Amino acid sequence: KKTVRDIEVSGRTVIVRCDFNVPMQDGAITDDIRITSAMPTIKYLIEKGAKVILMSHLGRPEGTADMKYTLNPVAERLGQLLNKDICFISTPEVVNEEVKEKAGSLKAGEVMLLENVRFRKEETKNGTEFSKELAGLADIFVNDAFGTAHRAHSSTAGIADYLPAVSGFLIEKEVQFLGNAVENPERPFVAIMGGAKVGDKILVIENLLKKVDTLIIGGGMAYTFFKAKGYEIGTSILDAENVGLAAELLKKADSMGVKLLLPVDIKVAKEFANDSVAAYCDMDQIPAGMMGLDIGPKTQKLFAEEVRSAKTVVWNGPVGVFEMPNFAEGTIAVARALSECGGITVIGGGDSAAAVEQFGLADKMTHISTGGGASLEFLEGKILPGIACLQEK
Ligand code: 3PG
Secondary structure: OOEEEHHOOOOEEEEEEEEOOEEEEEEEEEOOOOHHHHHHHHHHHHHHOEEEEEEEOOOOOOOOOOOOHOOOHHHHHHHHOOOOOOEEEOOOOOHHHHHHHHHOOOOOOOOOEEOOOHHOOHHOOOOOOHHHHOOOOOOOOEOHHHHHOOOOOOOOHHHHOOOEEOOOOHHHHHHHHHHHHOOOOOEEEEEEEOOOOOOHHHHHHHHHHHHEEEEEOOOOOOOHHHHHHOOHHHHHHHHHHHHHHHHHHHHHHHOOEEEEEEEEEEEEOOOOOOOEEEEEEEEOOOOOOEEEEEEHHHHHHHHHHHHHHOOOEEEEEOOOOOHHHHHHHHHHHHHHHHHHOOOOOEEHHHHHHHOOOHHHOOHHOEEEOOOOOHHHHHOOOOOHHHOOOOOOO
16 A cells, blocks of 8 residues: 555645544543554654644544543643644534634644544544545545554545545554564464453454464453363353354364464452452363453463464453453463564554553564554454555555
8 A cells, every 4th residue: 555655745735544542531641652653654744844634533422522532632642742733623513614724724844633533423424525524624645543444434434535545654564564464474373362252353263263373262262162162161251152153163273273272271260350269270170150360370381382482473362351460460471471472473452452561561562553443353354444445556
């Protein structure tokens, strides 16, 4: 795909879709990685003397101008990071006369941010009128919102029908790292899948089975696989609808010659609570009335050895309830093994990205995706609408 490098931006008005959907608490941004990740593209455009219009969604206001979701805090943060005034006009219409006028009078290097595009109900329906309104503000569309690239919305895809459309540096980088890891991996290639429900990850597992040498399954979804193998799982989380599917995936891995690793021991507790009395047991010995909340020490060692000797690792989903300190050991062990692996390490966004951040190991990874749902769909091998709409090189 073409990138901002492949198009003349000097003196032109460039509208950039970013994913500034950042976590907030009481009106304050709690993690600004999605904003800092957009900086290379924004700074490049400023340096080249483009007139820059930024846009994003925040949360799911569903077409109403709920000020809980205003992008005002993002405008402030952008101002600090860029050390310049950001023009921010907060209006429920997102684009109105005042916005058009301001956009038309921007000078080279100036930056404006539009209000939350989801204040308009047309946005998520990919409404043509809204796409045209956004396109009408600029000469060029740059998509750099990797985290929202799986959505076909007015600001992520529809707008590309009306303007030359290229990718920013973040999308370029995400596609390069996630794409190379999956399509062109140095071997051995190990994928670690975690998280609660098999249902959420079926398509990723199916796609990765075709690519990996080893597939490690941990986290809540492992219990559905144990059930499929006929073990008692006590009160552990079960994705009951997908037991059959788990059995099929086990068979598939076997017939494809993929080494599939499940936990061999786990940490169990009576309640889903950090202070619940916990014990270790082998995975075929889960006592009735107990639930597995983390992997045990033997499994940590097994998984860590596999990860350390890999040349490529893709990790999506924690292997235990790492939000509770007493059940974080397993996820810490996996994160540490990735940090010690000399190969390419790619974190597929969402909870595993949060875990790596929390453990202070983020700078030890080759790439941490800014996408949650988007990186999952990418790993499923799907074509993302926010990328498909961009011009080919
Ligand atoms: C995300 O956080 O995954 C993206 O910003 C997309 O948000 P959405 O799921 O509300 O479309």
